[in-house]
Amino acid sequence: MKYCKNCGAENNDGNVFCFNCRCESFNPGQPEPPVSNVNVPSAPPVQPVYMMPARPKPPLGVSDLLTVLGFVCAIVGMFTISMILHPIGVLASVIGFVQGKRYRGLALAGTVISVVGGIIYLVISLYNNGILPEWITYGALH
Numbered sequence: 061m062k063y064c065k066n067c068g069a070e071n072n073d074g075n076v077f078c079f080n081c082r083c084e085s086f087n088p089g090q091p092e093p094p095v096s097n098v099n100v101p102s103a104p105p106v107q108p109v110y111m112m113p114a115r116p117k118p119p120l121g122v123s124d125l126l127t128v129l130g131f132v133c134a135i136v137g138m139f140t141i142s143m144i145l146h147p148i149g150v151l152a153s154v155i156g157f158v159q160g161k162r163y164r165g166l167a168l169a170g171t172v173i174s175v176v177g178g179i180i181y182l183v184i185s186l187y188n189n190g191i192l193p194e195w196i197t198y199g200a201l202h
C-alpha cells in the first residue's frame with residue numbers, strides 16, 4: 061500500500077496515478093493528511109478601510125469657561141479701562157490657553173488684548189499721576 065501525498069488516499073502499490081486525485085506523488089507506509097487546504101496559511105484578512113470618524117470635541121472644561129471669561133474681560137477692559145479687568149483677563153486667558161482643550165485661539169486673543177489693554181491702562185494712569193515724563197505721552201495723549 062502507498063498513500064497519495066496530495067489527498068492521502070490509499071492506493072495500490074502498482075498505481076502510477078492516485079485513483080482519487082490523479083497525482084503522481086505517493087508516500088510509502090503511513091498515510092499523511094491531505095495537504096490541500098490544511099496547512100496552507102490563508103491570506104491575512106484585509107482590514108476594511110473605514111472613513112476616519114471625526115474626532116469628538118473634547119468636553120467643555122472649567123479652563124474653557126475661563127477662556128471665555130478672560131476674553132470677555134479683555135474686550136470689556138479695552139472699553140472701560142477698568143483696573144480689575146485686565147489682570148483677570150490675562151490670568152483667565154492664560155489658564156484657558158494652557159489647560160483648555162477648546163478655544164485656544166480665543167484664549168490667545170484674550171491674553172493679547174488683556175495685556176495690551178493693561179499696558180494702555182498703565183500708561184494712562186502713570187500719565188495721569190504725573191509719573192510718566194510728558195515727552196513720552198505728548199504725541200499720543202494730546
Ligand SMILES: [Zn+2]
Pocket residue numbers: 064065066067068069078079080081082083
Ligand atoms: Zn490523491
